[in-house]
Amino acid sequence: MKKLINRPENIVAESLAGLVEAHSDLLRLCADPLFVVRRDAPVVGKVGIVSGGGSGHEPLHVGYVGRGMLDAACPGDVFTSPNPDQIQAATKAVDGGAGVLHIIKNYAGDVMNFEMAAELCQAEGIQVEAVLIDDDVAVKDSLYTAGRRGVGATVLAEKICGAASERGDSLSTVAAIGKKVNQQARSIGIALTSCTVPAAGKPTFDISDQEMEFGIGIHGEPGRSRMEVKPAGEVVRMMTEEVLRDLPFQAGDSVIALINGMGGTPLIELYLVFSEMAEVCRREKVQVVRRLVGNYITSLDMAGCSITLLRADDELLALWDAPVLTPGLRWGL
Amino acid sequence: MKKLINRPENIVAESLAGLVEAHSDLLRLCADPLFVVRRDAPVVGKVGIVSGGGSGHEPLHVGYVGRGMLDAACPGDVFTSPNPDQIQAATKAVDGGAGVLHIIKNYAGDVMNFEMAAELCQAEGIQVEAVLIDDDVAVKDSLYTAGRRGVGATVLAEKICGAASERGDSLSTVAAIGKKVNQQARSIGIALTSCTVPAAGKPTFDISDQEMEFGIGIHGEPGRSRMEVKPAGEVVRMMTEEVLRDLPFQAGDSVIALINGMGGTPLIELYLVFSEMAEVCRREKVQVVRRLVGNYITSLDMAGCSITLLRADDELLALWDAPVLTPGLRWGL
Numbered sequence: 094m095k096k097l098i099n100r101p102e103n104i105v106a107e108s109l110a111g112l113v114e115a116h117s118d119l120l121r122l123c124a125d126p127l128f129v130v131r132r133d134a135p136v137v138g139k140v141g142i143v144s145g146g147g148s149g150h151e152p153l154h155v156g157y158v159g160r161g162m163l164d165a166a167c168p169g170d171v172f173t174s175p176n177p178d179q180i181q182a183a184t185k186a187v188d189g190g191a192g193v194l195h196i197i198k199n200y201a202g203d204v205m206n207f208e209m210a211a212e213l214c215q216a217e218g219i220q221v222e223a224v225l226i227d228d229d230v231a232v233k234d235s236l237y238t239a240g241r242r243g244v245g246a247t248v249l250a251e252k253i254c255g256a257a258s259e260r261g262d263s264l265s266t267v268a269a270i271g272k273k274v275n276q277q278a279r280s281i282g283i284a285l286t287s288c289t290v291p292a293a294g295k296p297t298f299d300i301s302d303q304e305m306e307f308g309i310g311i312h313g314e315p316g317r318s319r320m321e322v323k324p325a326g327e328v329v330r331m332m333t334e335e336v337l338r339d340l341p342f343q344a345g346d347s348v349i350a351l352i353n354g355m356g357g358t359p360l361i362e363l364y365l366v367f368s369e370m371a372e373v374c375r376r377e378k379v380q381v382v383r384r385l386v387g388n389y390i391t392s393l394d395m396a397g398c399s400i401t402l403l404r405a406d407d408e409l410l411a412l413w414d415a416p417v418l419t420p421g422l423r424w425g426l
Numbered sequence: 427m428k429k430l431i432n433r434p435e436n437i438v439a440e441s442l443a444g445l446v447e448a449h450s451d452l453l454r455l456c457a458d459p460l461f462v463v464r465r466d467a468p469v470v471g472k473v474g475i476v477s478g479g480g481s482g483h484e485p486l487h488v489g490y491v492g493r494g495m496l497d498a499a500c501p502g503d504v505f506t507s508p509n510p511d512q513i514q515a516a517t518k519a520v521d522g523g524a525g526v527l528h529i530i531k532n533y534a535g536d537v538m539n540f541e542m543a544a545e546l547c548q549a550e551g552i553q554v555e556a557v558l559i560d561d562d563v564a565v566k567d568s569l570y571t572a573g574r575r576g577v578g579a580t581v582l583a584e585k586i587c588g589a590a591s592e593r594g595d596s597l598s599t600v601a602a603i604g605k606k607v608n609q610q611a612r613s614i615g616i617a618l619t620s621c622t623v624p625a626a627g628k629p630t631f632d633i634s635d636q637e638m639e640f641g642i643g644i645h646g647e648p649g650r651s652r653m654e655v656k657p658a659g660e661v662v663r664m665m666t667e668e669v670l671r672d673l674p675f676q677a678g679d680s681v682i683a684l685i686n687g688m689g690g691t692p693l694i695e696l697y698l699v700f701s702e703m704a705e706v707c708r709r710e711k712v713q714v715v716r717r718l719v720g721n722y723i724t725s726l727d728m729a730g731c732s733i734t735l736l737r738a739d740d741e742l743l744a745l746w747d748a749p750v751l752t753p754g755l756r757w758g759l
Contacts (some may be wrong), residue, residue, distance in 0.1 A: 096618070096658075097618070097699055098657070098658050098695060099657040104695075108695070111698055112697045115704075115717050149692075149694060285429070286428065328430065356690075356692040357689075358727070359724055360485055360489070360721065361484045362429055362430040363444075364484070365431060367447070368443045371444070386448050386753075388693065391692055393694070394690060394691070420719075
């Protein structure tokens with residue numbers, strides 16, 4: 094294993110130290126229990142948005158704390174859920190009196206710990222609602238998940254719910270918008286290589302130079318099938334068709350597209366993937382009206398990509414276009 | 427070789443198709459000769475800024491075309507210089523009557539072809555000036571370079587010259603500002619793995635699981651030495667000290683820092699690198715007043731990073747802070 098780290102057990106703390114120092118205008122770190130919080134939290138009268146999960150998916154979640162997106166993020170160890178103490182403390186730190194929304198990727202540990210934290214907060218009189226993200230069409234159940242995994246739609250939900258809370262929507266409205274995002278979004282991922290978890294020191298899975306994993310999870314969980322590497326055009330067509338037929342998306346739909354790199358795939362390839370995906374959408378008369386191309390929800394150093402499509406009406410587009418200022422996503426500010 | 431591509435010889439064209447489709451609000455593609463140009467070029471009365479070079483360093487250069495940075499970028503094949511025809515056509519396309527600045531990384535082929543294009547344009551009555559970037563402190567001469575290589579400072583020069591041209595500075599002023607950026611910036615890079623050029627199909631160099639290359643170039647050119655992999659703290663201290671002592675930076679200096687990923691290194695590691703670099707700067711009383719952390723000038727899928735520091739006075743900081751709207755760099759718009 095070759096990584097730019099010191100001791101594997103310190104990677105999260107040392108990386109967070111860099112994040113909050115680099116973006117001290119936006120963020121503060123609370124060390125114990127550990128979470129990253131918007132510098133000016135709590136914002137009185139605004140619904141707070143909290144997410145979190147295992148580290149190793151950066152910029153998700155800690156890189157999306159700022160204005161117009163998350164108010165706080167709770168990082169666990171690499172690929173390990175944050176504990177209820179972290180989530181409870183973050184929730185209290187961002188409660189400006191209008192309640193707090195939890196955005197949770199559907200992994201058993203995350204779900205359990207967010208639910209426990211929500212109960213503790215509610216017992217203290219804080220209103221908490223939750224949006225569960227389970228957009229991955231690859232598999233029904235997975236290594237860490239009952240039901241579908243939460244992947245790329247998390248980025249879209251965090252942006253859109255953040256914008257809704259920023260414009261003053263109520264907790265129930267922001268939660269309803271988050272659920273709508275999840276209902277109308279679908280994703281699939283593929284991997285060419287495994288990631289290497291620092292504490293493990295070796296690749297999570299073996300894969301030959303001729304193979305790819307179709308339907309990979311963001312922790313290196315097995316996908317739907319192991320297959321021979323194919324040209325990008327063919328891979329992306331298969332991925333896009335899986336996503337389109339699952340919702341299903343229909344001719345005439347407008348979509349926000351996220352072409353996401355898993356951490357080890359260069360941008361020159363991701364733009365090629367975007368081009369191939371756009372071609373399939375054109376053929377199916379699905380209109381790509383907004384797009385993000387880059388590393389937004391990663392899996393450490395894994396080579397691969399995911400495609401997320403979100404059917405977007407005018408309301409979702411307006412929330413998408415609203416200004417955002419975070420380390421990982423920024424426009425209009 | 428596993429990559430998300432179709433045929434290796436088409437990677438540049440197919441990736442560019444994705445880039446200009448994804449960012450059609452900002453960019454146009456001219457297919458023959460090949461260059462990417464700001465949608466509303468030429469901007470009358472504004473100095474045009476043109477850069478270019480081999481592909482494989484994305485988002486550099488094509489991802490920096492837009493408002494407040496480059497007016498056009500000329501992509502060669504992967505790690506191959508663009509030809510004079512491309513540069514001449516791009517220069518003509520962005521000339522709004524105030525002349526055009528070429529920003530050139532110091533590689534023999536780039537320098538030769540930009541000079542040839544400049545002469546052709548001057549013969550047609552277009553004023554052209556050039557800024558040569560040679561900020562890499564690692565080696566004196568290199569595989570493709572007489573003198574120092576041009577690396578991370580290119581990103582900073584493109585941003586700052588773009589801002590100067592946007593505010594209406596004359597060609598000679600913009601060129602002088604670009605030269606000042608180059609004079610006051612220094613960089614060094616390291617690699618943990620090789621990149622793989624698609625047309626070659628195999629890694630550019632061999633490196634064992636216990637080794638790193640200190641002083642690597644952005645094409646996988648050899649660095650200053652091959653050494654055992656060390657903890658990030660030690661690697662970054664060595665890198666930062668090399669950069670600081672070369673200019674030399676001095677106690678009391680304010681700097682813009684670029685912590686750049688080579689394409690295959692995840693953000694969690696880059697923020698850790700930033701933290702270690704900031705620690706060295708603090709010790710040397712060099713104040714990091716602005717910073718970029720991410721993949722800005724890459725080497726395909728290489729794992730590794732580079733550190734660039736630019737000594738910045740109030741004028742350079744104001745130009746740095748000015749709004750920019752490109753696929754790869756965006757703030758204030």
